[in-house]
Amino acid sequence: MSRNRTSVIYALRWDLTAVLVLIMLAGAYWWLKEPTLRLAGSDTISGSRPPDRAEGDILLLLPDSPSATASNFDELDCSYGWFNSLWQEYGSFATALTRDLSPEILAGRSVVIVPSRVARNMPTAGVRAIGDFAKRGGQVILEQPNDAWLAVAASTLTGKPRRAQHITSIEGLGVHGDLREQIAGIPLTGVLMPAPAAAPFPEGASIMDIDDQPGWAVTQVGEGWVHTLYFNLGCSVTALQQGLPTRDMVFGKDDKPEIHASLRRSQPDTTEFPVPYADLLERAVLQRLSVVRPIPRLWLYPGNYAGAMVMTHPAPDASRSGLALADAAHRAGASATVFMTADLFTSKDATFAESIGADVGLLWVRGKRRELVLETVGIGPLQPIANELDLNTQFTRVNIALPEARPLRVARVEESAWANDWSTTFQQLAAARLRLDSSFGPKGGTSWGYLFGTGFPFYPLDERGLPLPLVEQPYVMEGSGASPQRLESMLRGSAQGFHQSIVVSISSDIMRYDPAPGVLLTLRDAFTLAKKHNHWATSLGELLDFLAARRKSVLTSQWSAEERRLTITVNLLGTQSDRVAAEENPEKPKDATAGVAFPRVFDGEEVESVTLDQQDVPLKEIATTGSSTDRILIVPPGRHTIVVHYKSPAPAAALIAP
DSSP, X not given: OHHHHHHHHXXXXXXXXXXXXXXXXXXXXXXXXXXXXXOOOOOOOOOOOOOOOOOOSEEEEEOSSOOOOOSSGGGXXXXXXXXXXXXXXXXXXXXXXXXXXXXXXXXXXXXXXXXXXXXXXXXXXXXXXXXXXXXXXXXXXXXSOOGGGHHHHTOOOOSOOEEOOOEEEOGGGTOOTHHHHHHHTOOOOSEEOOOOOOOBTTXXXXXXXXXXXXXXXXXXXXXEEEEEESSOHHHHHHHHHHOEXXXXXXXXXXXXXXXXXXXXXXXXXOSEEOSOHHHHHHHHHHGGGGGTSOOOEEEEEEBTOSEEEEEEEEOSSOHHHHHHHHHHHHHTTOOEEEEEOTTTOOHHXXXXXXXXXXXXXXXXXXXXXXXXXXXXXXXXXXXXXXXXXXXXXXXXXXXXXXXXXXXXXXXXXXXGOEESXXXXXXXXXXXXXXXXXOOOSOOSSSOEEOTTSOSSOBOOBOTTSOBOSSEEOOOSEEGGGOOHHHHHHHHHHIIIIIOOEEEEEOOTTHHHHSOOHHHHHHHHHXXXXXXXXXXXXXXXXXXXXXXXXXHHSEEEEEEETTTTEEEEEEEEOOEEETTSOOTTOTTSOEEEOEEEEEESEETTEEEEEEEETTEEOOXXXXXXXXXXXXXXXOOOSEEEEEEEEEOOOOTTOOOOOO
């Protein structure tokens, strides 16, 4: 029997072999049909201290060394939240480490800012030096000082710290109209230090009450003034801009972070954000400094533009459809930013983008609305492995197609899909040599506005509180959430007082997956509305270049109280822009250079005369901001001296006070 069985098997050996081969081929087919997917990791870098600047009316003191890595937001060192505020509002300011504090560092300053962590660790000699600076006429902002500062702050700390909740009074701030209600609605974050009761300024010391106690008090020390903040402004601004973690988000690091569409926002229970709360908070404090003496600044935009408007178009499925939208912007005399994917963007697309002046950015594909960007591995038709391309490789593939003169710098993360921790995604973007990301903003049609408290770029902080070498530029409306009515409302508010960068995101395939009539009307009317409200219709790349030149520019000033004369010295750097209109030759690129802004009124009196390099400038040629707080003088690139005289007050006028 065994011999017969062997004979049968032997006789069927080729049939059995064929069956086995068929089984193997079927298995290989199913294996190759669904190749093994290997997800990519991406390199990260940590934050670092920006280079110190020696010139500037305002000096920001920074910690000597980074803090320990925070495990939750309450532990975060927000000293560089002040860096963001000063960079946004003034452009030109000085920085120094605490250990470098000296009479030479303080010489010529008008204001010294001491963040909370610096105040807590300031040695006695430093406290004394800053106190002497105030006595000689300087202004000092102390954020949450400890007992070592009691003599300087001229205050006492009583009771226990508690959580800051609400602004309950701004009687001492002296603001009126809608601004009163807007400032009172600013959400605060962090600890509120105890402070003794005080009447509103000028009868008392309180400028702003928080939870029915002084949250910001001002005291005269010698000839100068000390502003004591009992709440943490740096952390409140950071929480608004970078977003508070939700319950699904890990604050620190996660070894295997999950990717989610939206894990942070400044105010989780609101859908409409018509007010940039982070900017209102920092401006309330910083603009108050000009009550003691006028403090000039570099304007936020080229010349006297009231703001900027940027149209952006993610193109997840087809490069040509994104470029078609950019071409429409070009024909309207403007520019747009198109975010391209590494697997679809070609050198031919790059040539066409260059011909229409389109700004090309990277759309970092995360597999949320479309397939991942993959590269298969195998021999010939056998490709059993599919590797996801990491961010650096995606960057390289888009960048290599672009002209050398216009390298890749800006990005958007597909569907705003963020790692569920505080800074990993930012660190990956920075490590890939990207310098601006525009992924923060409202999703869908029900949410719109300043979801992250600002329309202006800011530097994200890592868990040690150090800024990363890229900026986040939030957008304010997306897809079906866009409409001409909403856009004009935001442009009008920006022109009348907020002065923001209004970024709109409309995907190239929006009419296929989320059609809405407001989208087409917005595309039709956006640039007309921007011109109507004096907004710079630009691209993210041009905005980034302008802001870099603005930060490299230098502005200092001197004030003569007797002659009521403000002397401003500037060295302005500009960058060429195709979208800054040159009336004499619209086809010729013009330098995009920050205007020079100075207070419109000092001590109740307006500007009397202005000279630029010893030449009189008619006041009617000097623009006024929508909020009427500043005059803006257009100045060409280079070194200049501006002299501003303010009218003398009537003899019965009260003494100046902050």
